Amino acid sequence: MSKIIYLDNNATTAVAPEVCEAMEPFLGEYYGNPSSIHTFGGQVARYIEEAREQVAELIGAHPTEIIFTSCGTESNNTAIRSALAVNPERRHLITTRVEHPAVHNLCKALAREGRAEAGYRLTELEVDSQGMLAIADLGNALDDDTALVSCMWANNETGVLFPIEDLGALCRAHGILFHTDAVQAVGKVPMNLADLPVDMLSLSGHKLHAPKGIGALYVRRGTRFSPYLIGGHQERNRRGGTEPVPLIVALGKATELARKRLDEEQTRVRLLRDRLEKGLLKKCPGARLNGHPEQRLPNTTNISCEYVEGEAILLMLDQHGICASSGSACTTGSLEPSHVLRAMGVPFTAAHGSVRFSLSVYNTEEEIDKVLEVLPPIIRRLREISPFGREEKATAKR
Amino acid sequence: MWNYSEKVLDHFLHPKHAGEIADPDLDATVGNMTCGDALRLMVKLDDRGRIADAKFQTFGCASAIASSDALIELIKGKTIEEAERLTNDDIADYLGGLPEEKMHCSVMGMEALQKAIARYRQQPFELEDEGKIICRCFGVTDRLIEKVIREHNLKTVEEVTHYTKAGGGCRGCHPQIEAIIAKVHGEKAAVAAQAPPKEKPLTNIQRIRLVEEVIENEIRPMLKADGGDIELVDVDGRRVQVAFRGRCAWCRVKDFTLKGAVEAKLRELVDSGIVVEDVGGRLPQP
Numbered sequence A: 001m002s003k004i005i006y007l008d009n010n011a012t013t014a015v016a017p018e019v020c021e022a023m024e025p026f027l028g029e030y031y032g033n034p035s036s037i038h039t040f041g042g043q044v045a046r047y048i049e050e051a052r053e054q055v056a057e058l059i060g061a062h063p064t065e066i067i068f069t070s071c072g073t074e075s076n077n078t079a080i081r082s083a084l085a086v087n088p089e090r091r092h093l094i095t096t097r098v099e100h101p102a103v104h105n106l107c108k109a110l111a112r113e114g115r116a117e118a119g120y121r122l123t124e125l126e127v128d129s130q131g132m133l134a135i136a137d138l139g140n141a142l143d144d145d146t147a148l149v150s151c152m153w154a155n156n157e158t159g160v161l162f163p164i165e166d167l168g169a170l171c172r173a174h175g176i177l178f179h180t181d182a183v184q185a186v187g188k189v190p191m192n193l194a195d196l197p198v199d200m201l202s203l204s205g206h207k208l209h210a211p212k213g214i215g216a217l218y219v220r221r222g223t224r225f226s227p228y229l230i231g232g233h234q235e236r237n238r239r240g241g242t243e244p245v246p247l248i249v250a251l252g253k254a255t256e257l258a259r260k261r262l263d264e265e266q267t268r269v270r271l272l273r274d275r276l277e278k279g280l281l282k283k284c285p286g287a288r289l290n291g292h293p294e295q296r297l298p299n300t301t302n303i304s305c306e307y308v309e310g311e312a313i314l315l316m317l318d319q320h321g322i323c324a325s326s327g328s329a330c331t332t333g334s335l336e337p338s339h340v341l342r343a344m345g346v347p348f349t350a351a352h353g354s355v356r357f358s359l360s361v362y363n364t365e366e367e368i369d370k371v372l373e374v375l376p377p378i379i380r381r382l383r384e385i386s387p388f389g390r391e392e393k394a395t396a397k398r
Numbered sequence B: 001m002w003n004y005s006e007k008v009l010d011h012f013l014h015p016k017h018a019g020e021i022a023d024p025d026l027d028a029t030v031g032n033m034t035c036g037d038a039l040r041l042m043v044k045l046d047d048r049g050r051i052a053d054a055k056f057q058t059f060g061c062a063s064a065i066a067s068s069d070a071l072i073e074l075i076k077g078k079t080i081e082e083a084e085r086l087t088n089d090d091i092a093d094y095l096g097g098l099p100e101e102k103m104h105c106s107v108m109g110m111e112a113l114q115k116a117i118a119r120y121r122q123q124p125f126e127l128e129d130e131g132k133i134i135c136r137c138f139g140v141t142d143r144l145i146e147k148v149i150r151e152h153n154l155k156t157v158e159e160v161t162h163y164t165k166a167g168g169g170c171r172g173c174h175p176q177i178e179a180i181i182a183k184v185h186g187e188k189a190a191v192a193a194q195a196p197p198k199e200k201p202l203t204n205i206q207r208i209r210l211v212e213e214v215i216e217n218e219i220r221p222m223l224k225a226d227g228g229d230i231e232l233v234d235v236d237g238r239r240v241q242v243a244f245r246g247r248c249a250w251c252r253v254k255d256f257t258l259k260g261a262v263e264a265k266l267r268e269l270v271d272s273g274i275v276v277e278d279v280g281g282r283l284p285q286p
Helices: A017-027 A045-059 A072-086 A101-111 A135-141 A164-173 A245-283 A310-318 A339-343 A365-385 A390-397 B006-013 B062-075 B088-094 B100-120 B142-152 B157-164 B174-186 B204-224 B254-269
Strands: A066-069 A092-096 A121-125 A146-150 A177-181 A200-204 A215-219 A287-289 A300-305 A354-358 B026-032 B037-045 B051-059 B133-135 B228-236 B239-246 B275-278
Touching: A017 A245, A045 A066, A045 A200, A045 A245, A066 A072, A072 A101, A072 A146, A072 A177, A072 A200, A072 A215, A092 A101, A101 A121, A121 A135, A135 A164, A164 A177, A245 A287, A245 A300, A245 A365, A310 A354, A310 A365, A310 B006, A310 B062, A365 B051, B006 B062, B026 B100, B037 B062, B037 B100, B051 B062, B062 B088, B062 B100, B088 B100, B088 B142, B100 B142, B100 B157, B133 B142, B133 B174, B133 B254, B142 B157, B142 B174, B157 B174, B204 B228, B204 B239, B204 B254, B239 B254, B254 B275
Parallel strands: A092 A121, A092 A146, A146 A177, A177 A200, B239 B275
Antiparallel strands: A066 A215, A200 A215, A287 A300, A300 A354, B026 B037, B037 B051, B228 B239
């Protein structure tokens, strides 16, 4: 197989060499438990605190507001369950139709009736055809019974950004907790939580060039909190379990790198993404962009090609070493296409043929040009095989 | 990532039989774009009635394309009677197996062949034209569900979904699928056919008049209420060809309108053996 061209960074990212280097001593020499009383163990505690400061700095938070977790999913579970636990009299949850399964499926589970108690009332806010939320919808959904509003910052499939500041401000005005799943946004868009009306925020290491198995939850100072994992006194009694020191150090280093590279994400990566997007929309007849063209992550593009199927596109790209993903049904084993694209009202015919490219700072112009060279013939080939789309081709010829 | 066999990947990346036949003797399409996969099978017979050439056009994933190509490898050179005995397992086996969740791709191949043969013989296609739709998301009939349960001894709804896609969407039909599983396994013996009540046969001219009348008085007003329309193109025996017009022509669920409304009405009021085909749509028809 030819050299890998990795354009699936919303799924996971390469671990940065600097990050590998930073964590290595903690896989070897410094294996002590930071809770130990002896110097050998105790000395690693300060590296954890250093990492905490690095994470806090990237998102504009105070170090004590950062809790290390095992992944984005744990952060989301912790935040949502905590909000419900500290508001036992409130039985209403608000989220959106396009959340990641870590929020979507958890909320669905909470809404189901349990053996002992009634389920929570769940409101899922609609999005428009560009994947955008209407603030007024949140205003209408809020009531005295609402325990929590949880809205993602950036959508993993389309990259669409939600107006977090406005959503949070509305919740704060009503005295309702606001959580955002910012797994895709952290490190890609600037954020300063000190100035934002956000109570809790989830982030994940492996989306920003740290290894898998580490995440963090931001909990604003003064927010009532109830731990999810109960155990030792670690993380100031907010998350039990011996700290995975190498991973925490790795996340610290990765966030430090992300802060330095934020400008590059916003400029060079954005230019590469735009080059890819414009090229594909031009070269593949009938291709359409999914999601708002401006209110979007700089690294993500989601394009639908009608009359062809996503898995087939991906496997043919795979032959060229190009890694991307799709909202098509066939790629996941479910039979229906992406819930995000369906919520946006993307026709099934287009949703089945959607391809998502998500870039990182490691991508180059040559790689993008290679995709632009390889993908249009793949689409043409699959259209030749497909029984649909004849009329379009006929029109193109004329 | 699916664990596809080398053979699946080979037939997907280098299909030998993708394409079109200008004037096919057999031609049928199963599935549709909304469902995520569709297969059009075209067959040319030689003067001794053997399958001289066959081509496919497929919209779908790698295993759907590979299954289509395998289908044609397996039927080439055979008579229709020989080809008719092909099962979906033959396709899956030929490909060195398919992932369980992708078995429906091989079933689609088998369906396309049977539909093409039924159309060629001007008979109704049992798996689509008879029985009632159980899964509305993917338009799967009880006939097909029963068939796969029987042939593969399926016991759970999940297995039925893997083979037919039925139940893979809104899940609303899961109780009905469970009931069919129970019925097939419970009273396998009792399924022995009961002869359907005989109807007084219509003459051709009576049938044509009646079809015209029902379309004009019953069906068109119903479609027009939604901004659509229908035109009767031809009646050939029990085969009724129509063309959707207006909004219906572009409707995403026109297949359901065709089978669930137009055909059901004609079967109810004219003849229970009627098969309705849409010839005004986007697919070229013989």
